[in-house]
Amino acid sequence: MSLTHMQIKELLDENLKHECEGFGPDKVCVRIAAIGELPSRFGDFHIFAFYNNWDGKEHAAIVRGDVTGAENVPVRVHSECLTGDAIGSLRCDCRDQLETALKEIGQMDKGILLYMRQEGRGIGLINKIRAYGLQDHGYDTVEANLALGFRDDEREYSVAAHMLFSLKVKSIQLMTNNPRKIENLTQHGVVVNGRIPVIIPPNPHNEFYLRTKAEKSGHMLDSFGKLHLQEQGDRPVIDGMTPEQVTQLEQN
Ligand SMILES: [Zn+2]
Ligand SMILES: [Zn+2]
Secondary structure, three states: OOOOHHHHHHHHHHHHHOOOOOOOOOOOOEEEEEEEEEEEOOEEEEEEEEEEOOOOOOOEEEEEOOOOOOOOEEEEEEEOOHHHHHOOOOOOOHHHHHHHHHHHHHOOOOEEEEEEOOHHHHOOHHHHHHHHHHHHOOOOHHHHHHHOOOOOHHHHHHHHHHHHHHOOOOOEEEEOOOHHHHHHHHHOOOOEEEEEOOEEOOOOOOHHHHHOOEOOOOOEEOOOOOEEOOOOOOOOEEOOOOHHHHHHHHHO
């Protein structure tokens, strides 16, 4: 069952006036600004576009079914990656993660993908490409890491948490391989009743993760020794990994 026109109108009307004081550590407030149907290759969704008072970014929720007042709604939080999501870059695994989540949610009664418009987890496109460029020119990973070093996960979670409140979700099951994400959302008041591991099917593009080892720095090297930067909060778990490899990912 999907959202009715009446529900959509009510949500939009309520959000016009919505203003909360002192939500989260940074007084983050979010409003649903627009809602539209979004038929896609992964199934039929509604897309919610949000305004927020903190980062000026237009975050989105891709929503399957009627999630208002619902318990245990499967939720995935995805950080925008222009090069991966839209262009199909093989420098990261963002598109695999995004497609896997959308395919799964597209087959469920209810589910949400929060699409956070924070390129490379908030460092911005310029810094991300700067890091790519440094690596291309043979710099060691230290400089590349510096360029990638100012992530601000904390506030991403308070925006994401408010987006879930705006959607009137009562409790969620987080689709993640990263237990720390659950703690962060919980700290911002989200009721997380469980975790759904995200297992990515193997393909020629993510094969390097299957053959690789996790470095001390936590970065992933392919079999040619080339660094692949992690741009999502989750490390990819790919179908076919050994239990040891999965544990290793969680520990890094
Ligand atoms: Zn608010
Ligand atoms: Zn990416």
